[in-house]
Amino acid sequence: MGLSAYTLRYYEKIGLLSFVKRDQNGIRHFSTSDLLTLNTIYRLKETGMSLSEIKHYLKLVSEGIDSVSERKVIMEQHREKIKQQMEELRKALVTIDAKVKYYQTAEKEGSLGVCHDERDEFVQKILNNQL
Numbered sequence: 672m673g674l675s676a677y678t679l680r681y682y683e684k685i686g687l688l689s690f691v692k693r694d695q696n697g698i699r700h701f702s703t704s705d706l707l708t709l710n711t712i713y714r715l716k717e718t719g720m721s722l723s724e725i726k727h728y729l730k731l732v733s734e735g736i737d738s739v740s741e742r743k744v745i746m747e748q749h750r751e752k753i754k755q756q757m758e759e760l761r762k763a764l765v766t767i768d769a770k771v772k773y774y775q776t777a778e779k780e781g782s783l784g785v786c787h788d789e790r791d792e793f794v795q796k797i798l799n800n801q802l
Contacts, residue, residue, distance in 0.1 A: 672713050687712055687726055690733075708732070718753050762802050769793055 679699070682688045690708065691699050701709065708729070715725050728745055731738035769789070776785045796802045 672710060674709070674713060682712065682722075685722060685726070687722065687729060715749065718749065719756070720749060765802055 679688065683691070688699075688709070691701060691705050693699055712725055712729075715728070716722065720728075724745075728742065731742050731745075773786050773790070777783050793802075
């Protein structure tokens with residue numbers, strides 16, 4: 672998953688990995704369930720959920736079926752946040768793609784005075800909240 676030993680130790684220290692078993696030599700042994708949970712932790716963190724929110728979520732997981740409704744709400748809310756982030760990234764990519772096209776054309780033509788029509792159209796999209 673690309674998690675360092677340092678990160679695993681830190682997660683364990685703050686109580687995120689209390690479910691992981693160790694052998695007599697102190698070596699962690701991850702079950703399939705542990706790896707699925709660790710993947711969830713990683714993905715939630717990667718998408719902006721705080722470690723304290725993740726810890727709360729894992730506490731709910733440990734409560735079993737009684738907390739399913741609350742966990743579902745947490746995931747639905749986080750999903751909406753991610754969808755908003757993805758839309759913002761999509762808009763950023765449109766801008767970056769337009770810049771790449773502009774620079775390619777400028778390089779090809781040997782002039783910065785290119786793509787006027789496209790630039791004017793792009794500005795109109797910005798002003799009309801279409802980007």
